[in-house]
Amino acid sequence: MGLFERIIEKIFPSLPEEELVGITLDMSACWEVAKGRKDCQICFRELPKLFPQRATLCIEGTSIANEVKSYLDSHRVKQITKVQLGTLWPRPAVYHVPCDEQTLSGIMELAEKHAEPEICDHIYVYKGQEVLFEWNDAFSQPIYISKKVPEEKVKVFCEALGCSYKDGSVPDWPG
Numbered sequence: 001m002g003l004f005e006r007i008i009e010k011i012f013p014s015l016p017e018e019e020l021v022g023i024t025l026d027m028s029a030c031w032e033v034a035k036g037r038k039d040c041q042i043c044f045r046e047l048p049k050l051f052p053q054r055a056t057l058c059i060e061g062t063s064i065a066n067e068v069k070s071y072l073d074s075h076r077v078k079q080i081t082k083v084q085l086g087t088l089w090p091r092p093a094v095y096h097v098p099c100d101e102q103t104l105s106g107i108m109e110l111a112e113k114h115a116e117p118e119i120c121d122h123i124y125v126y127k128g129q130e131v132l133f134e135w136n137d138a139f140s141q142p143i144y145i146s147k148k149v150p151e152e153k154v155k156v157f158c159e160a161l162g163c164s165y166k167d168g169s170v171p172d173w174p175g
Contacts, residue, residue, distance in 0.1 A: 022084035023126060025134040025144050031154050032168025033143035038161050040111045040119065040139060044104045046160045050145070050153050051125055051132055057099040058083045058124040060092045065118035068110050069093065075103050081129055086122035086136040099125050144168055 047057065056077055064072075072095035080096040097103050111119055116139045125133035132146045145154055147169070158165045 022082035023129055023131050024084045025124075025131040025146060027144065027168070027170040028172070029147040030168045031145045031147060031149075031151070031165050033145065033154075033158055033161070033165045034163045035140070035142045038139055038143075038163065040116050041108045042161055043139075044108045044111065046157050047125065047133070048099055048101045048104055050149055050157050051099055052127055053100075055099040055125050055127045055132065056080065057097050057103070058126065059095045059097070059120040060086060060122040060124075061117065061120040062087055062090050062092050063117050064093050064120065065110075065114045068107075068114060068119055069095075071106055071110060072097055075106070081126055083124045083126060083131065092121065142168070 058080075059072060060083075075097040077096050077098060083094075085092060085094070107119065120138055121136075123133070123135040123138045124131055130146070130148070132149055133143065135141070135143045145157075145165075154165055
């Protein structure tokens with residue numbers, strides 16, 4: 001590593017490699033929900049309808065509001081699975097909470113008072129060792145949903161959001 005790289009690393013330390021690994025969505029079998037503006041509150045209202053009981057919502061962000069952090073802290077689940085982070089720098093805050101109507105209704109209330117970046121940057125939903133929902137750069141980029149989620153549920157979710165979906169599978173995905 002040259003002098004320039006060492007200086008950059010001192011100023012902007014990257015995450016250690018062990019923090020970069022975790023479960024990810026199987027992109028060889030997923031739905032893609034169209035890119036475009038999506039309503040934060042509608043999304044959080046509809047999420048629990050997509051997933052089985054005891055699914056976990058993982059919220060990642062670099063500018064989460066203190067009120068939101070406090071709420072998420074008070075709802076943390078005890079058993080978590082490490083999800084591959086979507087942010088390399090700055091170090092994001094990561095919260096794992098139940099993906100249920102009660103928890104998400106509280107997030108919806110907070111979303112009424114806070115800008116989307118103050119809620120999260122990235123959203124994941126997983127059950128066990130399997131990512132079922134991945135939304136990097138939430139609210140502006142496409143959502144990817146595992147094909148293990150029934151298509152009828154994906155269709156209803158998209159109708160509520162006012163957007164379309166399509167096969168988003170990537171053939172020969174290495175993951």
